[in-house]
Amino acid sequence: MENNHKIVFSAVQPSGKLTIGNYLGSIKNWIALQEEYQCIYCVADMHAITVRQEPAALRQRTYELVALYMASGLDPEKCTLFVQSHVPAHAQLAWVLNCNTMFGELSRMTQFKDKSAKHADNINAGLFTYPALMAADILLYQTDLVPVGQDQMQHIELTRDVAGRFNSVYSPTFKMPEGLVHRNGAKIMSLSEPQKKMSKSDENTNAFILMLDDRDTIIRKCKRAVTDSEAQVRFGEGKDGINNLMTIYACFTGKTMEEIEKEFEGRGYGDFKLAVGEAVADGLAPIQDEFARLTKDKTYLESVMAKGAEAASRLAGRTMAKVYRKVGFIG
Ligand code: AQP
Numbered sequence: 001m002e003n004n005h006k007i008v009f010s011a012v013q014p015s016g017k018l019t020i021g022n023y024l025g026s027i028k029n030w031i032a033l034q035e036e037y038q039c040i041y042c043v044a045d046m047h048a049i050t051v052r053q054e055p056a057a058l059r060q061r062t063y064e065l066v067a068l069y070m071a072s073g074l075d076p077e078k079c080t081l082f083v084q085s086h087v088p089a090h091a092q093l094a095w096v097l098n099c100n101t102m103f104g105e106l107s108r109m110t111q112f113k114d115k116s117a118k119h120a121d122n123i124n125a126g127l128f129t130y131p132a133l134m135a136a137d138i139l140l141y142q143t144d145l146v147p148v149g150q151d152q153m154q155h156i157e158l159t160r161d162v163a164g165r166f167n168s169v170y171s172p173t174f175k176m177p178e179g180l181v182h183r184n185g186a187k188i189m190s191l192s193e194p195q196k197k198m199s200k201s202d203e204n205t206n207a208f209i210l211m212l213d214d215r216d217t218i219i220r221k222c223k224r225a226v227t228d229s230e231a232q233v234r235f236g237e238g239k240d241g242i243n244n245l246m247t248i249y250a251c252f253t254g255k256t257m258e259e260i261e262k263e264f265e266g267r268g269y270g271d272f273k274l275a276v277g278e279a280v281a282d283g284l285a286p287i288q289d290e291f292a293r294l295t296k297d298k299t300y301l302e303s304v305m306a307k308g309a310e311a312a313s314r315l316a317g318r319t320m321a322k323v324y325r326k327v328g329f330i331g
Pocket of ligand 1: 011012013014015016019021022023024025026147148149150151152185186187188189197198199200201202
């Protein structure tokens with residue numbers, strides 16, 4: 001397919017093992033885009049330290065996330081894969097954007113409210129200004145499209161507000177990015193509390209399925225998923241648990257909700273939960289095999305990171321030079 005030069009940017013934090021929420025809400029949707037657009041995918045290690053991380057584990061998870069990107073189908077020959085801290089322009093632009101982002105805007109971010117409640121002992125300034133760094137990530141590359149899960153749309157809106165403000169104060173500099181939320185899997189919910197989003201940092205390990213969970217664990221977690229007492233596989237109001245399992249099943253099998261309802265008509269939740277577990281395990285198995293192969297070759301992963309950082313730095317440098325000139329820094 002011909003590359004139409006629209007730019008796509010997205011990132012995931014190496015803040016824990018990735019869940020199927022991260023996969024279905026973002027990475028899975030990135031694969032097709034690399035055929036059509038100029039795609040830049042980042043491992044957001046700078047975002048990860050807004051929450052306390054164990055340094056050796058962060059380093060290890062950064063390697064693993066690069067490997068997981070590739071195992072999921074991202075091809076470093078077709079897109080740019082890089083690690084955020086390898087491109088200093090992210091921190092440089094974040095500072096300038098911090099000076100163009102309002103305290104009130106940041107105070108309204110639900111992720112800040114959630115995370116500061118969860119990490120009450122470490123409500124640091126980085127956690128608060130995280131959206132300015134995320135705006136920098138996106139705006140540095142003159143991004144057109146940002147494929148994310150539904151939970152990130154508020155940050156994309158803020159990015160647009162900050163870009164608009166900068167453009168009107170200093171003259172047009174940043175392209176206005178659009179969030180791209182996939183119809184299916186935009187918000188995968190916790191298996192234990194299906195009113196809450198599935199999150200990799202949930203303390204309850206039964207609440208999420210990890211991309212690297214083994215088959216038995218996946219099936220066990222699906223069997224334990226909270227549902228309702230109706231015993232009818234149907235998508236509807238008041239059935240958050242079943243709706244969520246149906247969404248997961250639909251994402252892994254490509255079936256519609258109607259097809260799923262028909263398939264499980266007159267059958268109990270036990271059958272359905274087992275089928276969901278098997279579909280997830282089957283879908284993840286090839287990714288897990290490829291991941292195991294790639295993580296053995298650290299040198300190769302480092303070469304992908306280095307090549308990606310070089311390409312990303314080149315693009316980011318152009319925007320940074322413009323920004324510094326416009327705000328009045330001597331070039
Ligand atoms: N439950 C989800 N359903 C759909 N999409 C999701 N995403 C996250 N959870 C779900 C999408 O995954 C991408 C990367 O997210 P992130 O690593 O930047 O962090 P996050 O959104 O804060 O994800 P987590 O799992 O909740 O991490 P922690 O627990 O560390 O905060 C984004 O595109 C996001 O929309």
